[in-house]
Amino acid sequence: MDAVTPPPTATGAHAHCDALLARCQGLAPVRTAIVHPVQANVLEAARDAVEAGLIAPTLVGPKARILDAAKMCDVDISVWPLIDVEHSHAAAARAAELARAGRVDAIMKGALHSDELLGAIVHPDSGLRTERRISHAYLMDIASYPKPFIITDAAINIAPDLAAKADILQNAIDLWHVLFGPSLPKAAILAAVETVNPKMIATLDAAALCKMADRRQITGAVVDGPLALDNAIDAEAAREKGIVSEVAGQADILLVPDIEAGNMLAKQLTFLGHADAAGIVLGARAPIMLTSRADSLRTRMLSCALAVLLVEARHKGQIL
Template sequence: MTTSPTVDHYQQILGLCRPLPPVHTAVVHPVKVNVLTAIADAVAAKLITPTLVGPRERIVAAAAECGTDISGFELIDTEHSHAAAATAAELAAAGKVQAIMKGSLHTDELLGAIVAAASGLRTERRISHAFLMSIPTYPKPFIITDAAVNIVPDLPVKADITQNAVDLWRVVFGSDRKPKAGVLAAVETVNAKMQATLDAAALCKMADRGQIANAIVDGPLAFDNAISAAAALEKGIVSPVAGDVDILVVPDIESGNMLAKQLIFLGGADAAGIVLGARVPVILTSRADGLRARLLSCALATLMAEARRTGQLK
């Protein structure tokens, strides 16, 4: 994929989905206007074929309020949001849908149904969230992870978070080169009193030993060194990642969430959110998301589902 700053990466990623069939997606508890609108937009873009899962009367009322015709969509009536999440997980485990989309329910309620031992959707990996970002001031799209699921990840969880992001990057951008993952901390040196720096050093060695595959990992890196070659040079940092990062691995959910939202709301970044590590991709959208963010999230799910279907991902 082209990485010129003059290229609209959003359109490029959507373009990757055009040859693919829409992905069958269970939309969980779509009882609000903004969710029904997002579904209609994704259907119009030929990204998803939705199955609406939730209380029938509330779904029909929301569709009528926003003028969305849902007569052609499958609708599975459930009593409440918890039952809707469980039903969506069952549909995915049975292979009846290839993706799940969050509607009007709490993220932890949805993910709880997905990671339950009986769901059939767990893998050997910890699930994690990734934001795919595109911003005019950086020459290529990049991933921030984890900014929404794992609160204070330890080293094994950070390894899974990193590997999930690497897999996403390779599905979207190809396998002709290894993505460069920068493990962020407040400083770029290892400090025994700062756990983030110790974890960063360990992740680098794990990548060297093949415990994190298909990536070049370096850290600890402060944010300026990760994204600016000039900043890294000024501090004497010699690194194949510094200034050319594809993936930013953050220390915890708070730092990742703040970083991502600063880039979105102050930096004008396009951002797509997706949960990885389960047997199906999970589309996470926010009420604050615009059309581009919603469609980009659906596009990532379409690409990940296709990669799993064709065996590119196990």
């Protein structure tokens, strides 16, 4: 395999994510359908991921607009397959077809709305649905916390009910094992308080999820909740409140009650806490990189790395 250009290194202590990027350098680039890449920043991100040895792209969208975008940013796309379709909706549908047929192993969002792309993925005829609900996971690596952790779901499920939260949690647990091995992650079910309050649905769901884990309806993790954020990630805060828990103060997975809580938490950590962040959509038969125009190059590279490791795990039969 040819030498690859190392991805940009983050400032600060982000060794965990650096290690994930290093793991990818020995793996084949993931065949990736890039959906509606009609803006320069999308093609620039694709070029950087190719140079880092992470993806082998297939561009899916209106040919004329893609060529215009490539000219604008001076990205040579001549060696990349390009499938010409009329508009973004058709591009999303064609990308799903490519994944279903096994012609690509992952899908990357380009210049279209997330719900348009995901609508094609979850369509009954897409062939990409599993028994699980689709969900999004952010892997975070921040200098003020001693280990990486996952926030879920901060991008897709608006107000998930108990059944949806069970799938969201299991998706995140499975991702954790792909990234960090067989040891059991500690999953905190977040709420505003750490006691069960019948007037607060998040606390009732947390208690039910813990019992589901006890009954092995959720597997592969130590689960506790409800936990407030402070006592989920700070051992002293947990001790002050008298919480005795294997999870409190050392969570690996933070399951948020709704999209507002998750989205604000993830963006606060990224933009104010300068955390490394990588996002991936789980629960389909192909990983989906749901990048945003506001995402840094580092975030885009790390998201590609998650897709590489998930595809490798699928090829080894470790996940569906």
